[in-house]
Amino acid sequence: MSLIVAIILGIVEGLTEFIPVSSTGHMILTSKLMGYNDQSPEMKTFEIIIQLGAILAIAIVYRERILRLFGLKKEKLIFSSQIPARRLNLVHVILGCLPGLAVGFLFRHQIKDLFSTSTVLWALVAGGIFMIFAEWFGNNKARVSAKELDDLSYGQALLIGVYQCISILWPGFSRSGSTIAGGMLSGASYRAAADFSFLIAIPMMCAASGYELLDSYKYITGSTLGYFVLGFIVSFVVAYVVVVAFLKLLQKIKLRHFAYYRFVLAAVFWIFIMR
Helix, strand or coil, X not given: CCHHXXXXXXXXXXXXXXXXXXXXXXXXXXXXXXXXXCCCHHHHHXXXXXXXXXXXXXXXXXXXXXXXXXXXXXXXXXXXXXXXXXXXXXXXXXXXHHHHHHHHHHCHHHHHHCCCHHHHHHHHHHHHHHHHHHHHHHCCHHHCCECCHHHCCHHHHXXXXXXXXXXXXXXXXXXXXXXXXXXXXXXXCHHHHHHHHHHHHHHHHXXXXXXHHHHHHHHCXXXXXXXXXXXXXXXXXXXXXXXXXXXXXXXXXXXXXXHHHHHHHHHHHHHHHHC
């Protein structure tokens, strides 16, 4: 691996990890186009490290919300009427993560066997169709019962966690795509679903990356450390910028736009990898 490759992969990870376009698909395609074996132990370890960079970025973006979840920061409210009837708490986060963590643990060996370019190709298409359907369903405002993150019920949090299992069992479907679309199908607004998707990404990705790192840490050596650190930094910076921009442009960038992009990416997959 060269420094340029480490930078490119860090950029790709940061750009795609938290938006619904499948970071797995982009990493496979980028590695293949550059002539790297994305399934080699060293490359898998590098991907874990740059994922940690992306996790740190999302944790910083939602730092105030995380502190409030643990009771370490209180909101300054002038009137008691400003206090929401419901407030997101750790139970919501646990319910959103529990199905995915259970499925990931129980089927961890089978899931590894599912990684293939054809699986990712079809996941890109199926995920795009699922997102278009979710946006069409979510456009009916009468179905939206949670306009803000604090409006989510425990049942909605659990349903989003169940939808997240699709991306765990089907590599390339996109974790953020399944949770945002699943949130909209569960009665959450686009913004509430996106916020909850990003928030539960932190414990989910920490658990997955931490588990994988138990077997892969031995590949972090003196000769590879520089590349890993560079990839981590690049992924962190790019992911932070992407998430902040995405949240600001949420009303302009709809799920269907990401779905159309996924269809184009699937075509690129077919032309450059499958044929």
